Amino acid sequence: MFKPFRLALIQLGNVTPNKSDNLKHAREMILKAAASAKKPDLIVLPECFNSPYGHVHFPVYAEKIGFTGKPYNIAETQSESVKMLSSVAKETNTWLIGGRFQSPKCSIPERDVQGQDLYNTCTVYNPNGDLVAMHRKVHLFDIDIPGKITFKESETLTGGSTTNFFDTEFARIGLGICYDIRFPELAMISARQGAHVLIYPGAFNMTTGPLHWELLQRARAVDNQVFFAMCSPARDMTAGYHAWGHSMVVDPMAKVLVEAAETEDIIYADIDPTVMESARAGIPVTVQRRFDVYTDVSQSV
Numbered sequence: 307m308f309k310p311f312r313l314a315l316i317q318l319g320n321v322t323p324n325k326s327d328n329l330k331h332a333r334e335m336i337l338k339a340a341a342s343a344k345k346p347d348l349i350v351l352p353e354c355f356n357s358p359y360g361h362v363h364f365p366v367y368a369e370k371i372g373f374t375g376k377p378y379n380i381a382e383t384q385s386e387s388v389k390m391l392s393s394v395a396k397e398t399n400t401w402l403i404g405g406r407f408q409s410p411k412c413s414i415p416e417r418d419v420q421g422q423d424l425y426n427t428c429t430v431y432n433p434n435g436d437l438v439a440m441h442r443k444v445h446l447f448d449i450d451i452p453g454k455i456t457f458k459e460s461e462t463l464t465g466g467s468t469t470n471f472f473d474t475e476f477a478r479i480g481l482g483i484c485y486d487i488r489f490p491e492l493a494m495i496s497a498r499q500g501a502h503v504l505i506y507p508g509a510f511n512m513t514t515g516p517l518h519w520e521l522l523q524r525a526r527a528v529d530n531q532v533f534f535a536m537c538s539p540a541r542d543m544t545a546g547y548h549a550w551g552h553s554m555v556v557d558p559m560a561k562v563l564v565e566a567a568e569t570e571d572i573i574y575a576d577i578d579p580t581v582m583e584s585a586r587a588g589i590p591v592t593v594q595r596r597f598d599v600y601t602d603v604s605q606s607v
C-alpha cells in the first residue's frame with residue numbers, strides 16, 4: 307500500500323540542558339505542525355531532540371524505555387520522552403517519529419544483564435499513541451578529521467543490531483539514524499524489503515554537512531528509487547556541537563522537494579507515489595539486478 311501523504315519535519319531549535327524544557331518545546335512544535343493548515347500525516351523530530359548532542363551528555367540524559375518486547379505497552383515505560391511522544395501522537399491523531407534518546411540496555415531481552423549499555427534510539431508512534439517501532443542507530447558516529455571534528459559515539463554508546471521499518475495506512479517507512487546513511491546497505495535492505503520512504507533523524511555538522519548531507523540523501527534516494535528524508539536540529543553556535551540544519555525531503559529521482567535553512571522551522575512535503583512508480587518504470591534498476599553476479603544484501607537479514 308503506497309498512497310499520497312504529507313510529511314512534516316520539525317527542525318527543532320532551543321535545545322537546552324534542561325530536558326523538561328526540551329520536551330515541552332518539542333511538544334509545542336508538534337502541536338504547531340499538526341494544527342497547521344497543511345495538516346501532516348506523519349511528523350518527524352530530529353536526532354537529539356531532548357538533550358544537547360555529545361557523548362558526555364548521553365549517559366546523563368539516558369532514559370529507560372523499559373519494554374521487554376513487542377507489543378510495547380506505554381503504561382510500562384519509565385521514559386518521560388516516550389510518554390510525551392505517545393500522548394502528543396494521540397492528541398494530534400498523527401504518526402510521529404521521535405528521534406533520539408538513549409535507552410539503557412536492560413530493557414530488551416537480548417541485552418546483557420549489566421544494564422550499562424546505551425543506545426541512540428528513535429521511536430515511532432501511531433495516531434492512537436501506541437509505540438509501534440524502534441530503531442537503534444546501527445553505525446556509531448566515530449570520526450576524526452584533524453583540525454575540524456573529532457567525535458566518538460562509541461565512547462558511551464553501543465550500536466544497534468537490527469534493521470527496522472514500519473507500516474502505516476499510506477506507506478512502508480524504513481528507519482535509520484544519521485551516520486547510518488553512510489552505509490548504503492541499510493537503505494538498500496529497507497528498500498528491498500518494500501519501504502517506499504526512508505526517514506533518518508540526523509544531525510550532521512559544519513564540516514561534513516556542506517559536502518555530504520544533501521549528496522548522501524540524493525544518492526540513497528536515487529540508488530533505491532525511494533523518497534528520503536532527514537530531520538536535523540536547528541544550528542546553535544553556542545552549543546558544543548554545531549548542527550548543519552538543512553532538514554530535507556528528496557524524491558526517487560533525487561529531486562530536493564523541500565529544504566530548511568539553519569534556523570528552527572517546520573517543513574512539509576507531499577509524498578506522491580506516482581513519482582516513485584514513474585522513476586521505477588523509466589529506469590527499471592529494481593528489476594535489472596544481477597544477483598547471479600553479486601549478493602542481495604537484503605537476503606542477509
Ligand SMILES: NC(=O)CCC(=O)C(=O)O
Binds near residue numbers: 484
Ligand atoms: N550524528 C551523526 O551521526 C552525525 C553524522 C555526520 O555528521 C556525518 O558526517 O556522517
